[in-house]
Amino acid sequence: MLPSSSLYISTRGGIKPLGFAEAVLMGLAEDGGLLLPQSIPDCRQRLPAWSALSYGDLAFEIMSLYIGAAIPPQDLKTLIQQSYAGFDSPEVVPLLKLDEGLFLAELFHGPTLAFKDVALQFLGNLFAWLLQEQGGRLNILGATSGDTGSAAICGVRGKKNINIFILYPEGRVSALQERQMATVPDANVHCLAIEGSFDDGQRIIKDIFAELDFKKEYSLAAVNSVNWARILAQIVYYFWACFRVQENYEQAQRFQVSVPTGNFGDIFAGYMAKRMGAPIERLILASNENDILSRFFNSGEYSRGPVNATLSPSMDIQVASNFERYLYYRCDENPEEVARLMQQFAAGESLRLPDKDSDFAAGSGNSSDTLDCIRRHYQRSGYVLDPHSAVGVSVAERFLQKSHPSICLATAHPGKFPEAIRSALQDEKAGRHPDLEKLKDLPLRKTIIKADKEKIKDFIRNKLKQEQAQS
Numbered sequence: 001m002l003p004s005s006s007l008y009i010s011t012r013g014g015i016k017p018l019g020f021a022e023a024v025l026m027g028l029a030e031d032g033g034l035l036l037p038q039s040i041p042d043c044r045q046r047l048p049a050w051s052a053l054s055y056g057d058l059a060f061e062i063m064s065l066y067i068g069a070a071i072p073p074q075d076l077k078t079l080i081q082q083s084y085a086g087f088d089s090p091e092v093v094p095l096l097k098l099d100e101g102l103f104l105a106e107l108f109h110g111p112t113l114a115f116k117d118v119a120l121q122f123l124g125n126l127f128a129w130l131l132q133e134q135g136g137r138l139n140i141l142g143a144t145s146g147d148t149g150s151a152a153i154c155g156v157r158g159k160k161n162i163n164i165f166i167l168y169p170e171g172r173v174s175a176l177q178e179r180q181m182a183t184v185p186d187a188n189v190h191c192l193a194i195e196g197s198f199d200d201g202q203r204i205i206k207d208i209f210a211e212l213d214f215k216k217e218y219s220l221a222a223v224n225s226v227n228w229a230r231i232l233a234q235i236v237y238y239f240w241a242c243f244r245v246q247e248n249y250e251q252a253q254r255f256q257v258s259v260p261t262g263n264f265g266d267i268f269a270g271y272m273a274k275r276m277g278a279p280i281e282r283l284i285l286a287s288n289e290n291d292i293l294s295r296f297f298n299s300g301e302y303s304r305g306p307v308n309a310t311l312s313p314s315m316d317i318q319v320a321s322n323f324e325r326y327l328y329y330r331c332d333e334n335p336e337e338v339a340r341l342m343q344q345f346a347a348g349e350s351l352r353l354p355d356k357d358s359d360f361a362a363g364s365g366n367s368s369d370t371l372d373c374i375r376r377h378y379q380r381s382g383y384v385l386d387p388h389s390a391v392g393v394s395v396a397e398r399f400l401q402k403s404h405p406s407i408c409l410a411t412a413h414p415g416k417f418p419e420a421i422r423s424a425l426q427d428e429k430a431g432r433h434p435d436l437e438k439l440k441d442l443p444l445r446k447t448i449i450k451a452d453k454e455k456i457k458d459f460i461r462n463k464l465k466q467e468q469a470q471s
């Protein structure tokens, strides 16, 4: 019998329990729900032992609980080692003290300088391992408005039997973001600049994935945060961050952790960590002007609003794809109730849940909060926060508690968002990163293409045909 934490069910109850490998390859559950482990292990007894481990060894312990027999232990160790060897900090996620009772966990030391590398480096290696075991090929298809695209590309560039096709709106991502994607020279990377909006890209991808015959024939796979492996890799740093602050700064028993939130993926990993027994008193959900989630945690009502463009573009999301996972626990793990609520929401109604969840505090930071926060901390200590991290810090500052120090997740390097930094600090040089400067001289490799599903499918078909002819 496999332990139930390594078997996966759907939030809507429509699939038979799956092993870890099948869950990763399925992405979204086939009944339209999201995949979750059948149970969450209680790890409180293990905290003292875990607190002495390196990042990689801690990742191994935590991931093993949810992977079970699907990956042999030695292979899992190698996958983790490969995934974090390219980070430019030996600690993978370094912690620092920003202010009294306020700590920062820097999650942006991976190759694309955003926290998404922590999960997507692992997912890329995991896909490659699965193909090596099972044979076959994978064609990853995704749409991006910026950060996810480059991290996903970087996770699989140069890997055998994997292609990646990333759609982004031509002329509507920042020059820097485009360079991070389209200067990658590997032949398995295909950047498609569509003549349309980000929403057009999202819709095309969704429609293509819904064509199950095409999906099967071309072995399409998804890398967005509905993929359970991404959540899994992110659980690790919640434990890690608490341990490092305990060890180096404060002998505090429990912490508040503040998370700048878009799709509810990162903070859902924190919620899992808390349920497993991480010493987290409260999760602080920080949204920008796109505040559906902070409104929900304060009022109990989940209702759509318009999507606004902000200084923290990776959080410009109204309908958060991972919220359904949380809803499952709020509905006492009753899939019928989740399915009913999600249908109601899909039909355009808003949702209402009784009772507040004391595991969360929530707030929204607007552009003046963001700029003010970047400026204040720069003047105090010389530290440059990126605009996403600044949303998290500014909201955390409203909820400070003496007995429970706060750890804020820093999700990107400030060098990725030069316009926001310039308007906060009026300084051309602050927060630059040399790796990003180097990209300026490299040629772009992209295909400009109509925002049309059939054109995109033709592109994929032709690329794969050419590839076959060459091999």
Ligand SMILES: *Cc1c(COP(=O)(O)O)cnc(C)c1O
Residues within 6 Å of the ligand: 114, 115, 116, 147, 148, 225, 260, 261, 262, 263, 264, 265, 266, 267, 314, 315, 388, 389, 411, 412
């Ligand atoms: C994606 C992203 C976020 C939001 O993460 P979610 O998992 O979608 O909540 C926050 N900050 C940065 C820099 C990001 O790239």
